[in-house]
Amino acid sequence: MPADASDSTTVEVQNETGVDIGAARRALGDVAHEPGSKKPDPIVVADGVRRMFGGLIAVDVEHVEIQRGVITALIGPNGAGKTTFFNLLTGFDRPDAGEWSFNGTSLGKVPAYKVARMGMVRTFQLTKVLSKLTVMENMRVGATGQKGEKLRSAMFAPLWRGQENANTERANGLLERFLLIKKKDDFAGSLSGGQRKLLEMARALMADPELVMLDEPMAGVNPALKQSLLGHVKSLRDEGRSVLFVEHDMDMVRDISDWVIVMAQGKIVAEGPPDAVMADQRVIDAYLGAHHDTDISEEQEEQILAAAEAEIAAKQEEPQ
Numbered sequence: 199m200p201a202d203a204s205d206s207t208t209v210e211v212q213n214e215t216g217v218d219i220g221a222a223r224r225a226l227g228d229v230a231h232e233p234g235s236k237k238p239d240p241i242v243v244a245d246g247v248r249r250m251f252g253g254l255i256a257v258d259v260e261h262v263e264i265q266r267g268v269i270t271a272l273i274g275p276n277g278a279g280k281t282t283f284f285n286l287l288t289g290f291d292r293p294d295a296g297e298w299s300f301n302g303t304s305l306g307k308v309p310a311y312k313v314a315r316m317g318m319v320r321t322f323q324l325t326k327v328l329s330k331l332t333v334m335e336n337m338r339v340g341a342t343g344q345k346g347e348k349l350r351s352a353m354f355a356p357l358w359r360g361q362e363n364a365n366t367e368r369a370n371g372l373l374e375r376f377l378l379i380k381k382k383d384d385f386a387g388s389l390s391g392g393q394r395k396l397l398e399m400a401r402a403l404m405a406d407p408e409l410v411m412l413d414e415p416m417a418g419v420n421p422a423l424k425q426s427l428l429g430h431v432k433s434l435r436d437e438g439r440s441v442l443f444v445e446h447d448m449d450m451v452r453d454i455s456d457w458v459i460v461m462a463q464g465k466i467v468a469e470g471p472p473d474a475v476m477a478d479q480r481v482i483d484a485y486l487g488a489h490h491d492t493d494i495s496e497e498q499e500e501q502i503l504a505a506a507e508a509e510i511a512a513k514q515e516e517p518q
């Protein structure tokens with residue numbers, strides 16, 4: 199079902215984080231469908247962010263704002279600069295120019311681990327679960343602000359143990375939610391591709407982030423697990439988090455996004471709600487021009503079938 203603002207399951211829901219989910223989504227109704235459009239309540243704002251690799255301009259984002267409390271998809275053909283932009287926003291790479299902020303705080307020189315602690319957590323295209331650690335150990339690695347990390351705090355072991363108990367409790371809750379609890383003592387390396395994606399998402403939530411950034415969450419996931427992953431992503435929004443995800447699976451983008459941002463050749467080239475963006479000729483050109491595993495639409499399929507049937511009928515009518 200398309201995620202529109204009239205979705206009765208989420209409208210008027212006020213959750214423990216204080217974000218009125220329905221309001222955040224409805225507010226997008228007044229936002230212009232154009233690259234760099236201003237959002238009513240942005241959680242991320244980026245200006246003039248540019249990253250060169252040799253002579254190649256991988257990212258050249260003039261201005262972009264990510265609305266708080268909604269699901270935003272970042273789409274674009276292969277090599278458009280989506281992952282590089284993710285890396286820059288989260289401190290895993292440094293730009294040649296530009297500035298960006300999270301909750302109004304400039305992140306220009308903030309290292310990745312601090313960005314995560316500030317509440318902006320990401321997952322990776324190729325999952326980075328630590329295969330030689332158990333599922334539970336992976337979850338513990340995801341917890342930030344652990345007092346046990348610091349020597350000074352280690353002197354206050356009871357305090358540290360308290361933290362560890364809280365982490366274990368939180369990890370158990372998340373593993374239940376992501377249907378991984380029975381695997382908690384298995385090595386992460388023994389999980390299927392889809393389960394690793396689930397573990398990565400669960401681990402990201404150990405830090406209780408405000409913004410969850412997912413890089414191709416559906417890649418390598420079997421159809422059965424896809425539905426469950428979609429549900430999990432929606433539940434992140436429904437508990438008041440903001441979600442920004444990169445994805446090539448257009449069904450997923452159409453199904454769960456409140457807003458779609460399109461990149462091509464490093465730049466933002468279009469923005470809007472999913473239906474409007476996917477009907478935009480510039481987007482179709484940018485996508486079909488460079489990305490080849492896009493499914494044809496039902497309408498296109500019908501047109502092709504009708505043309506084939508007409509051709510067969512015409513041949514049958516030809517004099518032998």
Ligand SMILES: Nc1ncnc2c1ncn2[C@@H]1O[C@H](COP(=O)(O)OP(=O)(O)OP(=O)(O)O)[C@@H](O)[C@H]1O
Pocket residue numbers: 251254256274275276277278279280281282283
């Ligand atoms: N470390 C690097 N060194 C050199 N070039 C790079 C590096 N990382 C990315 N690039 C180049 O920058 C451009 C943008 O790549 P990026 O991976 O960000 O695109 P993308 O939109 O995420 O693509 P995909 O959808 O295929 O993952 C590409 O031309 C890529 O080859």
